[in-house]
Amino acid sequence: MSAVRRRGGACRTGDERGTPILKKAPGALGKRTMRIIKVFNNNVALVRDENGDELVVQGRGIAFQARAGDRLDVTQIERRFMPEPTGTPEQLAQQVADIPPELLHLAERILSLGSDFDLALDTRATVALADHISIALSRVAAGQKLDNPLELEVRTLYESEFNLGRRAIEVIHEVSGVRLPESEAVSLALHFVNAQAGAQVTHVDASKKAIQWARDNQAAS
16 A cells, blocks of 8 residues: 555644544434534535534545535444534544545554553544644655654653554554654654543643653753
8 A cells, every 4th residue: 555645734733632533333323413514525524413513524425515504414424523622623624634534544443452552542532643643654755754852751651652652653554555763653652641541641741751750860860
């Protein structure tokens, strides 16, 4: 398979938070009524359900030739994304639209490997993880190299997450044909810290903890 590339849109920066993702449940969604608020591309739309809640839906051709106000064919929904309080539904929809569907699937596959490393990972991290993978692949395609100075700290404090990060690099290579640098295992590990179900540590908190660990050990040496 050739390299998977990001399709347009600005890269997210800062603390990337995930959004709840629910896979399609055959039969269960068929009884629900949804109307399209805005179409972002053929595969992504912002909709309102029968409870008046706004959510983002994704599915192959789900919004093809659709317009605002149209009733959605819910049998075509592959994924649903619920906005976080910190963002708007339109921002989330645009982000999902900018990520190739195959990268969302890849992120889901990687998160499912968490149990192999004794990690309970929340699927709400799927969008942020897929976004990160997309950006990392774009950096490699552009010949950019980004070193992470926190490798030793993250490897020590978050060993399981770091090992999953290394495994993720192998899976990404297997799917895309692109080999990410080993330093990406650090960034991926921080995403897995943030993705742990019930975790009170965010991506930024984990980075701060690693930095503090480095300072403490430097002072003690």
